Amino acid sequence: MTLPNHSSSVRRTVAQHDPSLLCARRAGALAEPPQTKIAVAMHDGFYGCTSGTGFSNRAFLEALVQALPPGRLLVIPVQVSRSDPSYDPAWTAETELILHRAQAHVVPVPGGRALTGYLAGCAALCAQVMDVAREHLAHAPNAELIGLDIPFLGLGGHYNARDPFSLLLLPRSTTELTSPQQQRRIEWERRGMESAVRSGARIAAISDHMAAHLKRVYGVPQRALVEIPNGLNPATPRSTPPTTPLPQPAQDGFLLAMGRAVASKGFEDLLEAVRLLNAEGSRVPHLLLAPTSHGLSPNDYQRRLRALMRHHRIDGTFVTRFSPGYRSWLESPALRAVIVPSRAEPFGRIPLEAFAAGAAPVVATRAGGLTETVVDGVTGFTARPSDPASLAAAMKRALRITAREREQLRDRGKALLAARHDYEATIRTYLHTYIPWSMNPNSVDAESA
Incomplete structure (x- = not known):
């Protein structure tokens, strides 16, 4: 595949986004001495958020901003045009404000969100990101490039020991977990990580x-793995989060289930579980179901779920278009339970968001990383994955708890969040352990000092 001239295309993209921004960054770069740099390549979470990955990616940036001295951060986002349905002006403005306060340098790469959807697009993005990294990190006394999530697992194929920076790949999932039929993409990910490890990444x-999945399926050796548990930034100051009014039918009590509109999230199992509870005469609150995407119209999976909901005559509200404001529903006093019916889950961010918001109880399957946050009878209630009857039994238990039991679940959830999933503390630990030079306020080029 022939790539466009990188430097000119990036400059055009940045200039179209904000022409004054490019000039300001050029002037700033010429006036300042070379500094230690952390470069972060990301595809979701800068111009908007289309899934939990977007929330996690921006939380990662926020944690770095809190940990690093000003001027250390270089962000390489995949450019998303204002006309794209996933572009969120308010989210973008807040991201830019966070990075402006940190005196971060931003160099978007062109191509848009569509490139991440196919293998050749991801390969092209990796080549462009590596070009940006080599151009902007060449004179830094110390530097590291971090690739966030699946589209950048191919960076290892372009990386070599002569590059003037270290490399960290942070997959939030893998294609083998989400789309195991895509063997060519799985093999591309495997080769990318193998190449990265051979070069010291x-x-x-x-x-x-x-960790177990990456070792077993992708052959990542233990020596190359580092623990960076996903989490939230409870200490990060932020503006008032977006809110979405609660639908009127949910105001007297509701169950909440939300996530990407993909089969691995198990929403069909949830609808069957509700049908089973209704059939036995159990009282089930209004179901607020939000299997969302960034599309302007429902996709095939969403239409199938909506048809099932109608067929089973489930009392519920169905939402298809993603909005960060839906997280505000976790704080509603009308919330009776949060349901996470996943069939596969690399981590599972929604339980942590529920714990932070004081939402309880959480009902989740024992799929993947969910077992590390939702512990049966301790922080929530659990069920077997892909088992509607088991999920229905867990939901019944959750709906019968007392006020005291609900408060205990809240307390334990918040304790787990603080002990294991404080993202700022996690990122600081990584920086201190593996790249301590990044946190040194005096780490600049010796000739320039």
Whole structure:
């Protein structure tokens, strides 16, 4: 595949986004001495958020901003045009404000969100990101490039020991977990991580489940793995989060289930579980079901779920278009339970968001990383994956708890969040352990000092 001229295409993209921004960054770069740099390549979470990955990616940036001295951060996002349905002006403005306060340098790579959807597009993005990294990190006294998630697992194929920076790959999932039929893409990921490891790169595991998965399926050796558990940034100051009004039918009590509109999230199992509860005469609150995508119209999977909901005559509200404001429903006093019916889950961010919001109880399957946050009878209630009857039994238990039991679940969830999933503490530990030079405020080029 022939790639466009990188430097000119990036400059055009940045200039179209904000022409004054490019000039300001050029002037700033000429005026400042070379500094230690951390470069972060990301595809979701800069211009908007289309899934839990977007929330996690921006939380990663926020944690770095809190940990690093000003001027250390280089962000390489995949450019998303304003006309793209996933572009969120408010989210973008907040991201840019966070990075402006950190005196971060931003160099978007062209191509848009569509490139991440197919193998050749991901390969092209990896080549462009490596070009940017080599151009902007060449004179840094110390530097590291971090590739966030699946589209950048191919960076290892372009990386070699002569590059003037270290490399960290942080997969939030893998194609083998989400789309095991895509063997060519799985093999591309495997080759990318193998190449990265041979050149001395590190691979991050966001959960114990992902660590075992990366070793077993992708052959990542233990020596190359580093623990960077996913989490939230409870200490990060932020503006008022977006809110979405609660649908009127849910205001007297509701169950909440939300996530990407893909089969691995198990929403069909949830609908069958509700049908089973209704059939036996159990009282089930209004179901607020949000299997979302960034599309303007429902996809085939969403239409199938909606048809099932109608066929089973389930009392519920069905939402298809993603919005960060849906997280505000976790704080509603009308919430009776949060349901996470996943069939496969590398980590599972929603339980942590529920714990942070004080939402309880959480009902989740014992799929992948969910077992590390939702412990039966301790922080929530659990069920077997892909087993609607087991899920129905767990939901019944959750709906029968007392006010005291609900408060205990809240307390234990918040304790787990603080002990294991404080993202700022996790990122600081990684920086201190593996690249301590990044946190040194005096780490600049010796000739320039």
